[in-house]
Amino acid sequence: MFQYALRRVLISIPTVFGVILIVFLMVRLAPGDPAMRLAGEFAPPETIERIRERFGLNRPMHEQFGIFVVNLAQGDLGRSTRTNRPVMQDLRQFFPNTIELALGAITVSLLIGIPAGIVAAMRQNTWADLVIMMGSLIGVSMPVFWFGLLAILYFSVQLGWFPVAGRGTFSHLVLPAVTLGVSSMAIVARMTRSSMLEVLSQDYIRTARAKGLMDKSVVLKHAFRNALVPVVTIIGLQFGQLMAGAVLTERVFTWPGIGRLLVDSIDARDYPVVQGAVLLIAVSFIVINIVVDVVYAVIDPRIRYD
Numbered sequence: 001m002f003q004y005a006l007r008r009v010l011i012s013i014p015t016v017f018g019v020i021l022i023v024f025l026m027v028r029l030a031p032g033d034p035a036m037r038l039a040g041e042f043a044p045p046e047t048i049e050r051i052r053e054r055f056g057l058n059r060p061m062h063e064q065f066g067i068f069v070v071n072l073a074q075g076d077l078g079r080s081t082r083t084n085r086p087v088m089q090d091l092r093q094f095f096p097n098t099i100e101l102a103l104g105a106i107t108v109s110l111l112i113g114i115p116a117g118i119v120a121a122m123r124q125n126t127w128a129d130l131v132i133m134m135g136s137l138i139g140v141s142m143p144v145f146w147f148g149l150l151a152i153l154y155f156s157v158q159l160g161w162f163p164v165a166g167r168g169t170f171s172h173l174v175l176p177a178v179t180l181g182v183s184s185m186a187i188v189a190r191m192t193r194s195s196m197l198e199v200l201s202q203d204y205i206r207t208a209r210a211k212g213l214m215d216k217s218v219v220l221k222h223a224f225r226n227a228l229v230p231v232v233t234i235i236g237l238q239f240g241q242l243m244a245g246a247v248l249t250e251r252v253f254t255w256p257g258i259g260r261l262l263v264d265s266i267d268a269r270d271y272p273v274v275q276g277a278v279l280l281i282a283v284s285f286i287v288i289n290i291v292v293d294v295v296y297a298v299i300d301p302r303i304r305y306d
Contacts (some may be wrong), residue, residue: 019277023278029247078272081269090273091261091280094261098245099177102239104176105176106184106238108178108181109184116136120132120133121197128203145249152165162175166254192227247259247260
């Protein structure tokens, strides 16, 4: 198992380097001059040039990239051109909040999506299957910001059950987590149903039932574990997308996460913070994929020998 995990980590190293290069180029080639934005529209040219020199923006692109990689290897992502705070300090402050929101959303997705998918597969072509699949279709199609606004209007303003916005207690997490997790919940339910239907049609399932095993035992001990591999795939992908796609939810609920920090930094052309935040999200996605690969090997030991 250790060698299998080590291989997956080594394979990911070129991907991480490619992500670093792409993030660096994307930020540098974006329209707008951060030095001019920082100095002000009517600042004299010498002031703008001093700002460019201070942040290394007047150097050739390859030199900027080399400095960026060396500093990154030392854990230094530079300083914000907007607040002059170390970028790593901002990321340490805001990223755990996004992780908390993503974990809450994926928990909601799993607690509702997996049982709903199993029930839909066991009751194929019945009213239960129809209701679950219709609900999944609505969940996938519903815009996150629209659902969030409706949730605030009904559960916060009218009923007063949850806070309107902010972060602090568990009640602050409920509405943002549910809002962010609705789409993932629908996708997990549909994938679980599809995978379960495929497994339930296999010969060994029919053999287990012919031997007189209870239906619950057949589903949970035999079918569900073998149906988990594609479900784990979609869970891993959804968790990465939840972290990257939490921007709208964080804006609607004023959640102090990496998404809000990223949007504010893009508006201010704050290159160091933008590239640091995007790089952190991308590397997190790669780490999640490595974890998913290891979980594959735990679920199906044959995978580690491929």
